[in-house]
Amino acid sequence: MPGDSVKVAVRVRPFNQREKNAGSSCIISMSGDSTTIKNPENGSTKMFAFDYSYWSHDSFQENGEGVFTPRSGSTKYTDQRRVFQDLGQGVLDNAWQGYNAALFAYGQTGSGKSYSMIGYGPNKGIVPITCEELFKAIETNKDSQKQLQVSFSMLEIYNEKVKDLLVKSKQATEGLKIRQNPQAGFYVDGLRNVPVRNYKEIEKLMEQGTVNRTTASTNMNATSSRSHMVITIRFNQVIRNAGGESNTRSSDINLVDLAGSERADSTGATGDRLKEGSAINQSLSTLGNVISALADIAGGKKNVLVPYRNSVLTKLLQTALGGNSRTIMIAALSPADINYDETLSTLRYADRAKKIQNKAVVNESPTDRLIRELKEENARLMAALGKGGGKADDSEELQRLLRENERRMADMDKTWEQKLEEARREWERGHGGVDHEEEQAEWRRLPYFTNVNEDTQLSGVIKHCLRVGETTFGKSSTATYIIRGLGIQEQHAIIKNSGSKVTMEPVKGAKIYVNGIKLKAKQELCHLSRIKFGSSCLFLYVGQVSERKANDEKEYDYDYFMAELAEHRGVAIDLQTPKINESMENLKSYVLFQEFMDLLPQISEANAISLELNKGVKFEAEIKTPASHDALQHGGKEVIIQVTNEKTKKVWIWSKEKFLHRKDLMEELYCRYMDGESLPMGRDTDPFWDPVEDIFLGSCHIMLQSLSYCVEIDEHFTLHNYHGKEEAVMRVKIFPLNDKGEYLGDESIVEPRELLGKPFNFEISIPECMGVRWCSEDRSRGVYCKFTIISKEPVKSQTVWGKGYCDFGLKHRVREKKVTQEFINYLQTHSLVVELWGSQVNEEDQIHQTFNGSNGHAQSDDVFSQLKNKDLEIEHLTKDLDAMKKDNFNLKKKLDKQQTQIDMKKQRRVDVSQASTTDVGLDADLAQALRLFFKDVKTVQGQISEIKEYAKMSQHGSSDNGNIKKALGKQEQKLHEVESKLSGCVDSLKESVANTLRKAKR
């Protein structure tokens, strides 16, 4: 076979329900062996050439047995058979010749990796067809001098630990060890390699492996398919020649179903304090690095180090990649526009992989030589051990190798038939002699719970039958069905089957959801009830036989569960209706919505881990809307995670990436906790902890254009926070100044070009910020504002602590020595962005404060509560004031609009006629009314500040009750005054406005 570059095939699957709901369009097209992807945003395309491009998106039909085949008359669709013929058959041919072969599937979650590798139901994938075909060929072997031996192993790598999927019993928590030996390279020590005599046995083993994988996935709370599965079929041909000597030709076929690729870079550029990656993604990211390094080597680059040793997966695949193997990669693609980024990255990955060169050799040697080599190796080991003197660790390792060699020699002494017989006995022992068919029959008769997993391949694998009487679920070993996982109690649920009716009751404190609603008391279950135990254990209840219909369970997949749970939390989704003619905007919202939905289970797990590890941290997903947050709508909407320390009430805002990275670290921490390890205490490595940081509360944008006409700006802006709620009202003033730094009056209006070449000064001041929610919610918090003008250093105000109304006292002067056209352009096209930031006291400081506080003045509870009420009243009044300010602001906006109209008229040098005089007249009236209003409101503000001073006096002043009472009396009196003043000023404003409007109508 010439050249041994890795063969690469890509395959695009049909739309799934989610994509149909999103009204997705297909962005993949194929022609011959090339694949083209279209960017849905700008229509640009990229083409990639591969060994095979498989179209499995449409043009197919389902035959009577449920097998997807090309629609009659069409040759476009590639079915499972064709994929096997192109790829699997080659693997088989190689195996017969004695070459190692490897086939691995890459792609994002749900892209169709497992469909191609393992398949679903009657649509069998490459692995089963290859095994089936291998045995078909073996059965035709009539050569008595040729013994054909097949053995099977199946393992899973999760969190850098190797688990033998063919072992049912509990395995060592640290997983199986990876070892290296000079001949075989890296191998898994102690992995079961089961001799099999026919395809049926492989099928049984695979079934068992899938059940073990599912149980592990549920126990580890891995809602996302993040484990890698490696199946190895070892095929030996022992050929005896006429002289009685035998030759062994062997081939290892590695079939690898990788974890979803979207998780490869969650440690990436998150800008997180915790830099170290989580072990969960280590294998996938290292695989990417190995492929890149190998592609570089193939491209002629020298001195490239291939980092095989950096992860378990790449160690095991060392021969498959860049070694003694003929290797094939299948890249699975989603056709939908909403997955563009991930699909493009898969195509790039595949494009790199095709450059890798392997050097496959036939593995053939006389059997006697194998035994001789083992004996020689043994003698060498014994000698090394005899010499002694080495470190204790070394001698332990030598003894281990010796034992391993002896085991292999003993194994070689056994005949193949003996090995097969042992495997059969082992199987029976493992299954307690129970006939599998018999077990199956039970769920055919009885109601049962079947598991639902994010990975379709693992859904419906476990079936817990509910016999008549009581069935219990829980962590305890006394439960009928032991379920582990986050948020599961020792005893979690009690189910009673009366024979005709099945009811479920939560054990005290247990978290159970039925059809998205929390279960509080005993409830009857209906056929196809969706059940969630704890934070991630999902089951579908399948009722009495009489209630069942063919395939009625299918609809209730993982997505359905998630959508239902989200819906009950107020996130509404259109589950079934496909939308047509979606615009780009809608597409983006849908992607965002999906992101949000995908995060919900992760959030719920993070909260459960926090609870179990007693971290007191709460996570909530939010959608940050730029419309409410950023007046210019810069940047898109995005999902953010609000993190709150429930004890200290400190808040952090995390990006989705940072959260996912942290979540992986939390999971690792939790796994260690479950394994009984003592957890690290330090904050530095704690994924739940971060130093207290300032929170961005909102910003306002002030157009600087009027400044270029020397017109002052004095406006109130409403700032919105992440929740889209009003955060504060901020007043911003920008005044042009004369050379001496004095304010210019209204008369100073000029044409911008008149400013050219002259000096120009102005002052930005932020006199007040009102109704600051951040501080009103928690008086220990503070706020400050900052802005940047003409690319100078940012200007920052002082931090004002604990006040809903704050005076930043910020004044900043800008001096431009000589105005240039560039400067005028800047004013005319830019806005000043003033940001409001929330500060929080350091946790240490807070403890200090609380400590001091508790040592403070003793106060009578009664007086304190009265004061609190007064404070509340003041808050209400401030709110009213804010509302009026908003009215005022709107009126002022109208005024500005009219002003701009006048300016425009001036510019056009239109003769100012009667009409505009009326306008100016109206403006003057309105301005007069507003000025009056302002003055009044100012007085009110002064009064409120006074009241607050009294409040302070009475709170902190002295322990003398007499003083407090006096203060309270004064406060009450002032409040009355404020009230009447406020209503008076609203009335007079109303009247002025009405008059002005009447005039305008005339």
Ligand SMILES: Nc1ncnc2c1ncn2[C@@H]1O[C@H](COP(=O)(O)OP(=O)(O)OP(=O)(O)O)[C@@H](O)[C@H]1O
């Ligand atoms: N070529 C195809 N034709 C029809 N259906 C397909 C095809 N490929 C995938 N599917 C369907 O898409 C769904 C997801 O596929 P699959 O389970 O293979 O994804 P995956 O890449 O293995 O995901 P995960 O990373 O979660 O394991 C399955 O329901 C499967 O039946």
Ligand SMILES: [Mg+2]
């Ligand atoms: Mg899969």
